[in-house]
Amino acid sequence: MRGVLLGTLGPEKPTLAGAVRALEVDGPVALITAGWQEYEGQVEELPEKLGRDIVPLDLYRRTERVFAEDAELRAEHRALQETLRTGQEYYRLRLARSLDAALDIARFARGSPLEADEARLSMSYMRAMDRDHLDRVQGLRRDFDERMQPLRRPAVARQRAEIARLLQGTRILAIAGGHVAVLLNRLRLFGISDLVEDKVLVAWGGGAMVTAERVLLFHEDPPQGEGISELLEPGLGFHTGILPLPGPRHRLKLQDRERVGWLARRHAPFKCIALDNGAHVSFDGPRWFADSEGSHWLREDGSVSEEWVS
């Protein structure tokens, strides 16, 4: 696949249209705004921002319709969400306690022969927690799919056929941000990954995040707590090698080398790439290109670099 990712959209309209134009692909854009939830249909500004006609796929609205028709699926889907939410809370709690321990140990061990080994162990435990969390989510989703066979259920299949028909008239798929769990749920429910074929991707904000191989949630300056990042679940894997971190202005402390290095090492070999408001990067298979200023590579040594493209 090839495509372009953007940070959060700013008021500057030329950014998105320019990024789409640079793809050199004609025709209307299939548009997913399910992350906006009940605001999904408020897309009046997007044709101008994209510089193209749009074909809204209405995944949020379609999901509501599916759930209205298929009560069993709705109940089971809600139960799955509740389990995922609870698991996320437990994982978050475990991360927070482990980080406390890691910070204490780092302080106690400073200057001792154990310092480096303790740092390695702390990181290794965090990575193991991340891995276990992803495995569990994957397992829960697999069980759900095997048991409920959502794509074979008439209510889903009907909507999916319509989506497939709409996609046939487009060569570009645009995915807006918003609530990433809601967005990812809708993308999975209709099996969008298997419908995109050779589409070119344009994704921004949370849309850029869910199309990565894993979805990294982050906010290093929250009003409560330490601001430790966490994984949500595996993403759609439309692009490889990077974890997009849109909107770093309020969310990341890029001047804090310790935090930057910790985040980068924890998620290696993925490159953590912060995308400023309006910044865009493009990819063609595994190769990446920085199309504008404002993309920052968070490096394992704690530095931040603009030089990261492959």
Added chain:
Amino acid sequence: MTAELAIDALKRARPDGRAVDAFMHGRSFPIVEGPKVTFVYRGGAEAVYLKSWVYGLPNSQPLHCLPGTELWYLTLDVPPGSRIEYKFEVLQHGHSRWMEDPLNPHRASDPFGANSVAHGHGYELPEWAQPDPEALQGKLIEWNIESKAFGERRDLAIYLPARFRPTRRYPLLFVHDGRDYLRFASLKTVLDNLVHRLEIPGLVVALCNSPNRILEYADHERHARFVTEECIPDLESRLPLVGKPRGRCLMGASFGGVASLSTAFRYPGFYGRLLLQSGSFAFSDIGNQNKRGPAFEPVIAFMNRFRASSELVSERAFISCGMHESLIYENRSLIPMLQASGMELRYVEARDGHNWENWRDRLREGLSWLFPGPLLMVYE
């Protein structure tokens, strides 16, 4: 070795008027040098006093006159991050006059006027309390209720968050002294910013005012009935609100804190959230003795009753108080009691006083604790 304070260097130079001019030129006042703050007044006077309201310090402290000049000064230890509100009292020709510091542009306003503000080393006006051009604006609408409790119409203002939609269910924050929170604590700006940053969810906020707050906020049965049996049902029937305890919060500062706590106490379990700032929670351990004046009599009677009860009045509360306030003792005393009742509690102290900017500066922590926003999940 500690660097010499600017005022000490000046003293050592035995200055004349010109040297004082040079000293004053281009300098910010009061002079903040690490943990030392030097207050300066320049003018003819028989005496000059610093009037401040820092619990544990004298309310009035004399400034010293630099011999041969009209420069008055006083250096105090002020811990980092502090805010101190003050005035000067200047004695001239036998007459005393209170004034704001003419050399200091920082002012804090309240319903009674304004004070000068000294910022200790490291204090910064929170970024989230300043207008952010990227933040979408919520709107204020007028609302009125024919109150049977008070036998008259009462006016409220209602804040609706940006992108308000009737299809959503919003938590309700009911704010005492709402007009003052808007005017002196930048409440609307704070709400717009915190919602925009996803640190709190969109909230509907009811802003009430009382024509006689000293009476009505001091554990007044009619006020509690007005809020709980008139305002909340009216709002919940006409606006898309959560309508459950976890979606109802009472908030107030000073006597507004008493109004919030006493209303929740009269309707235990109805309000799931409380935000109490510098509550005037005066109590007595022996009898209902009162050193704070008649306005506090009903407060003390209420607090003594409240302290004797172990009832859980609300699920969760955020309480803040300034360390410079005399009320710090009462607020600290309240914490273990509330904890023992099973309430989930967050208590915060600040190096600040009984004023609106203190209350403004604690809003982010309080609101986001009571109503966490979706900031980890939403990326526009």
